[in-house]
Amino acid sequence: ETGVTQSPTHLIKTRGQQVTLRCSSQSGHNTVSWYQQALGQGPQFIFQYYREEENGRGNFPPRFSGLQFPNYSSELNVNALELDDSALYLCASSSPGKWADTQYFGPGTRLTVL
Amino acid sequence: DQQVKQNSPSLSVQEGRISILNCDYTNSMFDYFLWYKKYPAEGPTFLISISSIKDKNEDGRFTVFLNKSAKHLSLHIVPSQPGDSAVYFCAASAANQAGTALIFGKGTTLSVSS
Numbered sequence: 001e002t003g004v005t006q007s008p009t010h011l012i013k014t015r016g017q018q019v020t021l022r023c024s025s026q027s028g029h030n031t032v033s034w035y036q037q038a039l040g041q042g043p044q045f046i047f048q049y050y051r052e053e054e055n056g057r058g059n060f061p062p063r064f065s066g067l068q069f070p071n072y073s074s075e076l077n078v079n080a081l082e083l084d085d086s087a088l089y090l091c092a093s094s095s096p097g098k099w100a101d102t103q104y105f106g107p108g109t110r111l112t113v114l
Numbered sequence: 115d116q117q118v119k120q121n122s123p124s125l126s127v128q129e130g131r132i133s134i135l136n137c138d139y140t141n142s143m144f145d146y147f148l149w150y151k152k153y154p155a156e157g158p159t160f161l162i163s164i165s166s167i168k169d170k171n172e173d174g175r176f177t178v179f180l181n182k183s184a185k186h187l188s189l190h191i192v193p194s195q196p197g198d199s200a201v202y203f204c205a206a207s208a209a210n211q212a213g214t215a216l217i218f219g220k221g222t223t224l225s226v227s228s
Binding site for chain 2: 004006031035040041042043044056058090092094101102104105106107
């Protein structure tokens with residue numbers, strides 16, 4: 001069984017640029033969630049995708065957008081990068097059921113904005 | 115306003131002893147709770163979960179206790195091992211919200227000495 005994978009591992013961008021992060025979900029999972037983890041904080045929910053549609057969104061501006069593809073992989077796009085966007089971006093996959101299903105995380109992408 | 119709080123930033127225990135990590139929450143709609151462990155440069159790893167219909171769940175050395183009236187949960191690790199040294203995150207979700215967003219605490223760093 002393949003776990004959640006993310007690419008790239010590290011990324012350095014400058015303020016104002018755009019970035020795309022990628023995630024492949026765990027085998028059998030059809031839901032992908034994205035989180036931002038700043039230094040010294042817990043992960044913060046950005047949004048979730050289920051069957052290629054956004055299925056919930058946290059308190060993040062519209063310049064954070066996403067996609068989910070038919071194979072359940074996903075992208076996180078961030079436009080007009082700001083210095084505060086520097087963080088670890090985590091992708092998690094799950095398979096919805098009766099209870100809020102356990103989410104399994106990938107290793108993350110470390111984004112640095114200069 | 116933090117909905118999930120881990121008030122102890124760090125905890126040190128000796129190998130073989132019990133580790134108790136605590137978590138408090140404020141949102142009475144939360145009905146599913148999880149603990150994750152995180153090593154540096156890795157994504158969070160799922161440890162154990164509990165639904166609100168239970169007050170205890172065990173998995174090997176790990177036991178989670180839930181006190182709904184106090185809005186408090188704890189993770190017990192017995193016996194503690196040096197490999198348990200990591201950051202532990204408590205997370206919660208509400209099944210009736212759009213998208214199963216996990217709300218995380220800030221984490222507790224556990225150090226187990228041999």
